[in-house]
Amino acid sequence: MSRIVVLGAGISGHVAATHLRRKLSKEHTVTVVSPNSNYQWVPSNIWVGIGRMEPKDIIFPLEPLYKKKGIEFKQAKVVTFHPEGDTEIDKPFVKAEYVAGEAKGTTEKVTYDYLINATGPKLAFEMTEGLKPATHKAYSVCTYTHATEAWHALDQLIQQMKQGKKAKILIGTGHAKSTCQGAAFEYILNVEQELNRHGVRDMAELTWIANEPQLGDFGMDGMLLSYGSNIMKSSELVEMVFEDRGIKWIIGAGVNKIEEGVAHYETLDGEFHTETYDFAMLIPAFSGHGFKAYDKNDQDITEKLFRGFMIVDADYTPKPYEEWSVQDWPETYQNPSYANIFAPGIAFAPPHAISKPRVSKNGTPISPAPPRTGMPSGITAKLVADNIIDTIKKKKPSLHHKGSMGNMGAACIASSGYGITKGSGISITTFPIVPDFNKYPDTYGRKLGKTFGEIGLAGHWLKLALHHAFLYKAKMRPFWWLIPE
Amino acid sequence: MTRRISKRKRFIMMNPIIQFFKFIYLSLKILVIVAGGHGGTREVQ
Numbered sequence: 001m002s003r004i005v006v007l008g009a010g011i012s013g014h015v016a017a018t019h020l021r022r023k024l025s026k027e028h029t030v031t032v033v034s035p036n037s038n039y040q041w042v043p044s045n046i047w048v049g050i051g052r053m054e055p056k057d058i059i060f061p062l063e064p065l066y067k068k069k070g071i072e073f074k075q076a077k078v079v080t081f082h083p084e085g086d087t088e089i090d091k092p093f094v095k096a097e098y099v100a101g102e103a104k105g106t107t108e109k110v111t112y113d114y115l116i117n118a119t120g121p122k123l124a125f126e127m128t129e130g131l132k133p134a135t136h137k138a139y140s141v142c143t144y145t146h147a148t149e150a151w152h153a154l155d156q157l158i159q160q161m162k163q164g165k166k167a168k169i170l171i172g173t174g175h176a177k178s179t180c181q182g183a184a185f186e187y188i189l190n191v192e193q194e195l196n197r198h199g200v201r202d203m204a205e206l207t208w209i210a211n212e213p214q215l216g217d218f219g220m221d222g223m224l225l226s227y228g229s230n231i232m233k234s235s236e237l238v239e240m241v242f243e244d245r246g247i248k249w250i251i252g253a254g255v256n257k258i259e260e261g262v263a264h265y266e267t268l269d270g271e272f273h274t275e276t277y278d279f280a281m282l283i284p285a286f287s288g289h290g291f292k293a294y295d296k297n298d299q300d301i302t303e304k305l306f307r308g309f310m311i312v313d314a315d316y317t318p319k320p321y322e323e324w325s326v327q328d329w330p331e332t333y334q335n336p337s338y339a340n341i342f343a344p345g346i347a348f349a350p351p352h353a354i355s356k357p358r359v360s361k362n363g364t365p366i367s368p369a370p371p372r373t374g375m376p377s378g379i380t381a382k383l384v385a386d387n388i389i390d391t392i393k394k395k396k397p398s399l400h401h402k403g404s405m406g407n408m409g410a411a412c413i414a415s416s417g418y419g420i421t422k423g424s425g426i427s428i429t430t431f432p433i434v435p436d437f438n439k440y441p442d443t444y445g446r447k448l449g450k451t452f453g454e455i456g457l458a459g460h461w462l463k464l465a466l467h468h469a470f471l472y473k474a475k476m477r478p479f480w481w482l483i484p485e
Numbered sequence: 486m487t488r489r490i491s492k493r494k495r496f497i498m499m500n501p502i503i504q505f506f507k508f509i510y511l512s513l514k515i516l517v518i519v520a521g522g523h524g525g526t527r528e529v530q
């Protein structure tokens with residue numbers, strides 16, 4: 001009889017919990033500890049942020065589902081890790097603090113046989129001075145509440161533009177080390193289309209600001225992709241789209257301070273600039289949650305579990321960019337010190353960036369952190385769950401399931417406008433996510449054909465189909481497991 | 486605004502009939518790439 005505790009009910013935590021529950025008999029307990037009461041399909045926040053979807057379209061309450069399916073749910077946030085137990089409890093546990101209900105504010109030691117840390121990133125707005133969602137006219141779309149606030153502000157601005165106001169809109173990354181450029185990219189294109197739909201496109205100056213050294217870097221060092229019968233760089237593809245839609249861009253820019261309607265930033269050439277705006281959507285830096293870990297005698301062992309995010313089976317030896325290898329990336333997401341702890345999704349510490357690290361002339365690091373999108377988050381969560389299931393069933397350690405981001409494809413369907421007949425999407429698939437320069441030396445480390453771009457209405461339909469399919473799957477409706485991660 | 490996408494290309498991008506077939510093609514292609522499997526990298530070494 002085993003108890004598996006899953007921390008976090010985002011994409012990876014939910015995927016792990018649902019697969020564990022489906023494949024393990026009821027004598028084993030699956031417990032989810034997460035502060036959020038609702039599951040949210042994060043990618044569709046973009047559409048909440050332009051008012052084309054409402055939060056209710058992208059969320060559902062977790063507790064009733066978990067109750068029905070036999071998954072124990074604690075609406076709590078983990079605060080500390082105790083992988084050896086303590087002087088009172090001879091079992092590993094995490095300390096969790098309830099955030100809702102009668103138990104709110106109280107803590108519990110939640111013991112486990114296997115622990116899956118799927119707590120994703122902390123949205124570290126505080127790393128940029130003055131950046132806080134819905135203040136200083138700057139917004140976020142990282143959660144559905146942020147996206148709702150963004151839409152209210154954008155809607156007001158659109159109404160003012162209809163009255164003749166000229167407006168400046170700034171969208172991109174809000175920190176020199178932000179990741180998730182893809183989400184901001186989708187948002188700027190969706191905003192552009194909505195401005196057109198409301199007949200106010202001419203009244204707006206739309207600017208992209210990002211820490212990417214080139215357009216289309218996406219934290220992945222850019223890519224060489226097949227586009228129709230051509231071979232194109234992602235920078236050329238994005239440049240084509242931005243020029244076509246009249247979007248200006250500022251790149252190699254580390255935003256370091258936000259004031260009312262003003263973004264301060266430093267560029268790679270060491271210059272300091274400001275950009276004014278009437279509405280901004282800036283993705284913050286993502287960081288680890290700052291968890292602490294203690295051994296049996298209450299000694300701090302945080303460095304065994306965390307280096308910002310959780311330590312897993314990656315090669316963390318510091319090396320120059322030229323020596324980075326695809327083999328540095330983890331395969332099983334198991335913590336090397338404690339074999340019963342795993343960290344899929346965004347919760348694991350990457351060995352290094354994917355995009356070449358760059359510093360400004362003043363020594364400020366300005367380059368994207370490595371992205372871990374929904375698809376790899378789901379895939380890594382499932383393989384972690386499968387290894388735990390095998391270990392339990394075979395009664396001996398099994399790490400048969402492996403999935404390195406250097407041997408995994410990802411599809412990024414970037415919405416570039418909403419609407420059944422007027423919508424558009426930029427479908428970009430990448431294989432592998434982390435470039436493998438040994439296998440694919442002539443094509444920037446990726447396999448052409450499997451790394452391709454497509455623009456058009458079909459991309460929007462695909463994104464919409466994925467929205468419905470993944471919500472169906474997350475709700476564990478009949479045959480949900482047939483839908484791949 | 487600089488026109489970078491030709492009228493013909495734009496027509497193809499937005500024509501629902503052409504795009505319907507593209508949708509089927511893309512869905513299958515993505516399924517093959519993504520569900521086509523993943524694995525480690527170290528054993529290969």
Ligand SMILES: Cc1cc2nc3c(=O)[nH]c(=O)nc-3n(C[C@H](O)[C@H](O)[C@H](O)COP(=O)(O)OP(=O)(O)OC[C@H]3O[C@@H](n4cnc5c(N)ncnc54)[C@H](O)[C@@H]3O)c2cc1C
Pocket residue numbers: 007008009010011012013033034035036042043044045046076077078079118119120121141142143180183289344345346347372373374375377411412413414
């Ligand atoms: C606006 C936006 C659009 C995106 N669009 C796409 C897209 O189109 N395609 C794509 O592939 N990816 C997309 N992504 C990325 C994708 O959403 C992430 O890769 C994915 O959500 C990561 O999953 P995760 O489970 O690792 O983390 P999260 O989804 O962040 O989940 C983390 C979970 O941990 C919980 N948690 C936090 N702290 C604690 C704690 N102390 N204790 C317990 N639980 C805790 C949280 O409440 C949450 O439930 C987008 C991201 C954003 C922000």
